[in-house]
Amino acid sequence: MSVELAANVVVAGVLTGLVYGLMALGLSVIFGVVRVVNFAHGEMMTVAMYAATVLFASLGMDPFVCILPVAVAFFFFGYALQRTLINPFIARPEHSQFMLLVAVALIIVNGLLMIFGPSARTVQVDYQLESFEIGGILLDKARLYAALAAVATAAGLFAFFRTTRAGKAIRACADNHLGALVVGLDVKKLYALTFGLGAVCVAVAGCAMVLLVDVTPPLGPAYTLLAFVIVIVGGLGSMPGALLGGVLIGVSEALAGLFVAPSAKGMFSFGLLILILLFRPQGLLGRRN
Amino acid sequence: MTRTSASLAILGAVLVAFPFFAGNYALSVATLILYFAYTGQAWNVMMGFAGQLSLGHALYVGVGAYAAAGLFFHYGLGPWAGLWLAIFLCVAMGLVVGFLAFRFGISGVYFALLTIAFAEFTRIGFDHLDWLGGPGGLFLKVAQRDSWDLPNFRGPPLMYYYAMLALCLLALLVCSRLLRSKAGYYWQAIRENEEAAQALGINTFRWKMLAVAISSAMTAVSGVFFAFYYNNLFPEQIFHISRSIEIILGPIIGGIGTLFGPILGAAVLTLLSDGITDGLAALGWEIPGIKQVFYGVVLLAVIMFLPNGIWPPIARKLKL
Numbered sequence: 001m002s003v004e005l006a007a008n009v010v011v012a013g014v015l016t017g018l019v020y021g022l023m024a025l026g027l028s029v030i031f032g033v034v035r036v037v038n039f040a041h042g043e044m045m046t047v048a049m050y051a052a053t054v055l056f057a058s059l060g061m062d063p064f065v066c067i068l069p070v071a072v073a074f075f076f077f078g079y080a081l082q083r084t085l086i087n088p089f090i091a092r093p094e095h096s097q098f099m100l101l102v103a104v105a106l107i108i109v110n111g112l113l114m115i116f117g118p119s120a121r122t123v124q125v126d127y128q129l130e131s132f133e134i135g136g137i138l139l140d141k142a143r144l145y146a147a148l149a150a151v152a153t154a155a156g157l158f159a160f161f162r163t164t165r166a167g168k169a170i171r172a173c174a175d176n177h178l179g180a181l182v183v184g185l186d187v188k189k190l191y192a193l194t195f196g197l198g199a200v201c202v203a204v205a206g207c208a209m210v211l212l213v214d215v216t217p218p219l220g221p222a223y224t225l226l227a228f229v230i231v232i233v234g235g236l237g238s239m240p241g242a243l244l245g246g247v248l249i250g251v252s253e254a255l256a257g258l259f260v261a262p263s264a265k266g267m268f269s270f271g272l273l274i275l276i277l278l279f280r281p282q283g284l285l286g287r288r289n
Numbered sequence: 290m291t292r293t294s295a296s297l298a299i300l301g302a303v304l305v306a307f308p309f310f311a312g313n314y315a316l317s318v319a320t321l322i323l324y325f326a327y328t329g330q331a332w333n334v335m336m337g338f339a340g341q342l343s344l345g346h347a348l349y350v351g352v353g354a355y356a357a358a359g360l361f362f363h364y365g366l367g368p369w370a371g372l373w374l375a376i377f378l379c380v381a382m383g384l385v386v387g388f389l390a391f392r393f394g395i396s397g398v399y400f401a402l403l404t405i406a407f408a409e410f411t412r413i414g415f416d417h418l419d420w421l422g423g424p425g426g427l428f429l430k431v432a433q434r435d436s437w438d439l440p441n442f443r444g445p446p447l448m449y450y451y452a453m454l455a456l457c458l459l460a461l462l463v464c465s466r467l468l469r470s471k472a473g474y475y476w477q478a479i480r481e482n483e484e485a486a487q488a489l490g491i492n493t494f495r496w497k498m499l500a501v502a503i504s505s506a507m508t509a510v511s512g513v514f515f516a517f518y519y520n521n522l523f524p525e526q527i528f529h530i531s532r533s534i535e536i537i538l539g540p541i542i543g544g545i546g547t548l549f550g551p552i553l554g555a556a557v558l559t560l561l562s563d564g565i566t567d568g569l570a571a572l573g574w575e576i577p578g579i580k581q582v583f584y585g586v587v588l589l590a591v592i593m594f595l596p597n598g599i600w601p602p603i604a605r606k607l608k609l
Contacts, residue, residue: 037398099592106585113578270410277403281395
């Protein structure tokens with residue numbers, strides 16, 4: 001096996017991993033602020049992917065153009081979901097929140113199955129087969145653009161949390177819930193805003209991902225698990241951690257596919273998760289609380 | 290006789306007499322209810338009693354099922370031998386998960402995710418274990434089903450129904466004793482406030498490990514039953530996270546931490562799922578997925594409006 005092949009596989013793994021990372025970033029932001037684990041995260045991702053395939057098939061929209069309308073729709077969807085369904089569960093025990101989101105996930109997966117059927121949907125654009133070559137390493141155009149979209153979105157989110165008033169207010173909520181209430185922040189609204197932003201991450205990741213894989217309804221639960229693995233590895237609630245975790249998982253999946261068997265790739269991710277939980281339960285970049 | 294034990298005796302009598310009135314279909318539904326009631330009871334020991342949320346109980350069902358089925362398939366050993374291997378392996382795995390989690394102070398959401406990780410890890414491992422059939426599945430020979438062959442646990446549906454009924458009763462008795470034992474009180478203290486329990490001198494590590502051991506041993510028995518009732522095992526199905534969720538829906542809907550919640554929850558959910566299937570068939574709406582959508586909506590409603598499950602309010606009404 002040549003070094004060149006391995007290098008190509010690693011690069012592809014990094015690029016896919018950045019898209020995974022953006023998806024996981026949504027989960028991480030939601031957990032970090034609202035303290036609710038979104039068990040319907042991967043299912044939301046497949047909704048975004050289906051939305052992109054529909055827009056592509058009906059209007060011929062490029063998936064990267066789809067990002068804008070899908071992200072706007074997802075923001076309102078996430079906002080509404082938090083306001084109506086999840087907010088009453090904030091103070092309830094974890095298993096209760098878990099059940100709520102499992103029910104949401106069940107409705108989404110099977111709703112998609114009802115509408116689109118079990119067969120895979122895909123998007124075909126002409127640049128999917130093209131690539132750039134840099135020093136013997138081939139970069140798939142679609143994969144590179146997908147990774148760039150993911151990085152740009154993550155950077156935008158980062159800037160939002162650092163520089164805007166709303167972003168700072170959300171971070172204040174995450175740091176000290178009671179304190180945020182005392183200084184008069186509208187915590188409920190900020191939570192809904194956070195959920196909306198988490199959904200935007202999912203929307204962008206979904207539109208980008210549709211260029212890399214075919215979408216079927218059962219992909220949802222698989223992505224939920226993947227997102228958990230990534231955020232635990234990176235650190236639940238840490239934004240750079242989610243991206244780092246995504247890249248690590250992307251690379252480990254790619255290498256497992258190359259050296260062992262593609263079907264065993266999940267074992268490496270879960271193995272990594274178990275090791276992290278045992279030796280650094282706060283995750284690679286997480287803070288202990 | 291107290292009101293509770295009298296009601297229980299009536300319910301038991303009805304269930305024992307049930308097969309004489311019911312057809313094969315109703316019997317299979319009832320067996321399924323009892324299966325979920327029993328498995329839910331097992332999960333409830335860990336979550337409902339000791340407060341440790343496991344989202345990976347399919348791990349114990351799967352390992353238990355494969356242990357007994359493997360012995361039967363390769364060496365012709367019946368489930369009575371396989372049962373002990375299943376229990377041994379499941380308790381060992383449960384203790385490993387528990388040891389690693391509790392030693393390293395992992396709890397809450399993180400513990401739940403660790404249990405998922407172990408179940409998924411094992412699922413993929415079994416996919417690559419050719420000795421037990423791998424992804425293609427392990428199939429037990431379906432023997433003649435008219436006579437009761439207890440040593441090999443082969444027989445008519447009636448036999449499986451009574452076996453499951455006996456297990457359910459046993460589990461109910463064991464759990465009610467446990468809940469009123471020293472361990473039960475310690476568990477409840479840990480569930481309500483682990484730090485306070487520790488401050489009172491309770492060795493929380495040891496008691497949590499005991500809860501995991503009992504829960505995984507009980508679940509192992511479900512696995513053995515599953516293997517010999519369904520006769521085919523696929524890692525993709527038996528270890529899947531949706532199986533783990535299925536197991537815990539009953540106790541959560543019925544009422545976590547209660548003795549009767551898992552039983553009522555299993556009955557309500559199984560009948561609901563069947564009722565939805567029949568209702569949709571009658572309406573002629575047979576689109577794949579529609580049933581689960583309805584199921585999800587009902588779950589959503591129950592969890593929103595009855596946060597403690599459906600059993601506690603009923604128990605109050607019936608003064609049990």
